[in-house]
Amino acid sequence: MTTKQVNKRLSKKVQSIQPSGIRRFFDLASSMDNIISLGVGEPDFVTPWNVREASISSMERGFTAYSANAGIIELREAISNYMTSRFSVDYDPESEILVTVGASEAIDVGMRAILDEGDEVIVVEPSFVSYAPLVSMAGGVPVAVGTNIDTDFKVTAAQIEAVITDRTKAMMLCFPNNPTGSTMNKEELKEIAELAERHDLLVFSDEIYAELTYDEEHVAFSSLEGMKERTVIISGFSKAFxxxxxxxxxxxxxxxxxxxxxxxxxxxxxxxxxMAQYGALEALKTGMDDVYRMKQSYKQRRNYFVKSFSEIGLECHTPGGAFYAFPSIEKTGLTSEQFAEKLLLEERVAVVPGHVFGEGGEGHIRCSYATSMENLELSVERIGRFLKQF
Known part of the structure; x- marks a missing residue:
C-alpha cells in the first residue's frame, strides 16, 4: 500500500499528531544492554501489598462485573473524603466525581466535553506530552505559553493573559509539573484564578503529583475562592501510590x-x-503511610541529583515536586534530541529530550529520579564523563 493510499485512509487530524517522544527513547533503550533509564516517569516501588491484596480479594469474592459507569460508589466516597481532608475542597461523590482509566483518559474526556472546533486551550509549557495532542484531537487549538529556568518554570497570570483571545475556552495547568518538577504556591495560583474569573475561563488542573511535594504543601486549584465552579481537577493513583x-x-x-x-x-x-477500583479504595483507606515513605525517598534522591548535576556542570533548578530533574544542556551546543541520543549511544543513559514537552523544553533534558540511588550515582558518573568532551 502506498503512502498516498495510507494517508487517504487516515484522518488528517491524526496524521498531524506525532508519536510520543518519550516512548521513542524508551523503546530504543529497551533494545540495548547495560542501560540506566531515567526516562519513563514511573515509580520504582512496587504497589504496596495491602493494595494488591485488596484487588485479589475482590476477584476472589466475585467482584468481576462492570461497575457503575462513574466508578464504585465506595471509591468515589473515599475520593470525596480524601479531597476534603487533604485539600479542603468538597465534592459530591454522586455527581462530581468520575473514576477514569488513568488520568490521561480524564484529560481526553474533559477536552471532548468542552471543545467545539477551533476553540483554544492555553497550555503552559514545558508540559506533559499528551496535553496538546488531546486538545487537537478534540477539535481544539492548543496555544502554548512558555516558562523557563530563570523563573523556576513558573507561569504568571500576565503571560497567560497575553495569549487570551475571544476563542479561548480553557487553560491547562500542571503543578507539580511534569517535566520540570516546578510547583506554585497559593499566592501565585490566586493571580491565575483571578484571571480565569475575569475572562470566564475553565481551568484544567492536572494534580497527579499533588502528594509528591517536598518543600511546601500542595494547593488544589479548586480550593481557591470561586474556583470550584470553573475547575476540572485531574488526578489518580499512578504516581503517589x-x-x-x-x-x-x-x-x-x-x-x-x-x-x-x-x-x-x-x-x-x-x-x-x-478490580483496580477495589485496590485504589484500599490505597486511600490505608496507604498514606506508604505514600509518605516513598515521598521521603524521592526527596533524598532529588537532593542528591540536583547537587550532583551542579557539581558536574549542569545548571538545574531544584524541583519542588514530582520526581523529575530538568537540567539545562545548552552549554554543550547540542539540541536536546542530539544530546539524549548521543548520551544513550555513548554512555548507555536514557533521558528524555526536553523539546518533546514543547518549545520551552528545548535546551533541557528530563531525568527521572524514581530509580535506585545506585542507578542515580552511576548515571551521574556516566553523564559527567560524557560532558568532558564539550
Whole structure:
C-alpha cells in the first residue's frame, strides 16, 4: 500500500499528531544492554501489598462485573473524603466525581466535553506530552505559553493573559509539573484564578503529583475562592501510590461538566476496571503511610541529583515536586534530541529530550529520579564523563 493510499485512509487530524517522544527513547533503550533509564516517569516501588491484596480479594469474592459507569460508589466516597481532608475542597461523590482509566483518559474526556472546533486551550509549557495532542484531537487549538529556568518554570497570570483571545475556552495547568518538577504556591495560583474569573475561563488542573511535594504543601486549584465552579481537577493513583499499571485516575468537577464527561466515558470505555477500583479504595483507606515513605525517598534522591548535576556542570533548578530533574544542556551546543541520543549511544543513559514537552523544553533534558540511588550515582558518573568532551 502506498503512502498516498495510507494517508487517504487516515484522518488528517491524526496524521498531524506525532508519536510520543518519550516512548521513542524508551523503546530504543529497551533494545540495548547495560542501560540506566531515567526516562519513563514511573515509580520504582512496587504497589504496596495491602493494595494488591485488596484487588485479589475482590476477584476472589466475585467482584468481576462492570461497575457503575462513574466508578464504585465506595471509591468515589473515599475520593470525596480524601479531597476534603487533604485539600479542603468538597465534592459530591454522586455527581462530581468520575473514576477514569488513568488520568490521561480524564484529560481526553474533559477536552471532548468542552471543545467545539477551533476553540483554544492555553497550555503552559514545558508540559506533559499528551496535553496538546488531546486538545487537537478534540477539535481544539492548543496555544502554548512558555516558562523557563530563570523563573523556576513558573507561569504568571500576565503571560497567560497575553495569549487570551475571544476563542479561548480553557487553560491547562500542571503543578507539580511534569517535566520540570516546578510547583506554585497559593499566592501565585490566586493571580491565575483571578484571571480565569475575569475572562470566564475553565481551568484544567492536572494534580497527579499533588502528594509528591517536598518543600511546601500542595494547593488544589479548586480550593481557591470561586474556583470550584470553573475547575476540572485531574488526578489518580499512578504516581503517589505506585500504581501506574493499574490505569486508574479520577476527575473532580462541577456537576454540569462532570455529567458531560460521564457521557463520553460511558460510550467510549463504560467503566474503569472493577478490580483496580477495589485496590485504589484500599490505597486511600490505608496507604498514606506508604505514600509518605516513598515521598521521603524521592526527596533524598532529588537532593542528591540536583547537587550532583551542579557539581558536574549542569545548571538545574531544584524541583519542588514530582520526581523529575530538568537540567539545562545548552552549554554543550547540542539540541536536546542530539544530546539524549548521543548520551544513550555513548554512555548507555536514557533521558528524555526536553523539546518533546514543547518549545520551552528545548535546551533541557528530563531525568527521572524514581530509580535506585545506585542507578542515580552511576548515571551521574556516566553523564559527567560524557560532558568532558564539550
Amino acid at each position: 505506585a500504581m501506574t499499571g493499574w490505569r486508574l485516575g479520577f476527575v473532580c468537577a462541577p456537576k454540569d461538566l462532570l455529567s458531560a464527561m460521564l457521557k463520553i466515558h460511558q460510550y467510549s470505555l463504560m467503566c474503569a476496571p472493577t
